[in-house]
Amino acid sequence: MGCRPLFQGNCGGGEAVDGENKKFWQHKSLSEMSASQWEALCDGCGRCCLHKLEDADTGEIFYTSIACHLLDIHRCHCTAYSNRAKAASDCLVLILQNTEIFSWLPKTCAYRRLFEGRALPPWHPLVSGDPESVHAAGISLRHRAVSDLHVNAQDFENYIIDIDH
Ligand code: SF4
Numbered sequence: 562m563g564c565r566p567l568f569q570g571n572c573g574g575g576e577a578v579d580g581e582n583k584k585f586w587q588h589k590s591l592s593e594m595s596a597s598q599w600e601a602l603c604d605g606c607g608r609c610c611l612h613k614l615e616d617a618d619t620g621e622i623f624y625t626s627i628a629c630h631l632l633d634i635h636r637c638h639c640t641a642y643s644n645r646a647k648a649a650s651d652c653l654v655l656i657l658q659n660t661e662i663f664s665w666l667p668k669t670c671a672y673r674r675l676f677e678g679r680a681l682p683p684w685h686p687l688v689s690g691d692p693e694s695v696h697a698a699g700i701s702l703r704h705r706a707v708s709d710l711h712v713n714a715q716d717f718e719n720y721i722i723d724i725d726h
């Protein structure tokens with residue numbers, strides 16, 4: 562299972578997201594961002610909190626529509642965010658030093674986009690100025706996922722989806 566990216570910087574933690582830094586993602590690399598900028602970069606889609614299955618032969622990753630039990634699916638917020646790495650023992654926490662995990666994130670993910678040199682889309686809350694835009698665009702998990710509390714592990718294969726389409 563995935564987990565939302567964890568800030569690994571060691572400086573600039575109090576730097577504001579507004580003012581002159583309003584479009585920080587256009588001129589800062591991921592490693593240059595402050596803690597608050599790193600957090601603001603998340604679009605709040607919740608997609609990384611879906612369970613994934615890995616093909617044992619090919620290593621290919623398949624997304625399911627089954628969300629971590631700690632995700633509030635309507636709000637697409639983690640209910641254990643500050644303690645997420647410990648709260649869900651099978652979560653994989655993305656850090657910049659572990660860059661291969663970027664390829665596991667959905668192609669829509671803001672962290673993956675910037676890591677790959679792509680721009681943020683119009684529906685990203687930092688671009689639109691509206692935190693609801695990620696839901697209105699149909700990118701978020703709202704109305705699209707089921708909690709793992711309601712699905713037996715042996716049935717996960719039946720919930721495989723194409724997350725990028
Ligand atoms: S612990 Fe939180 S951030 Fe991690 S997968 Fe679960 S809901 Fe998502």
Ligand code: SF4
Pocket residue numbers: 565566602603604605606607608609610666667669670671672
């Ligand atoms: S942008 Fe979406 S997929 Fe990426 S970390 Fe945030 S919630 Fe997860």
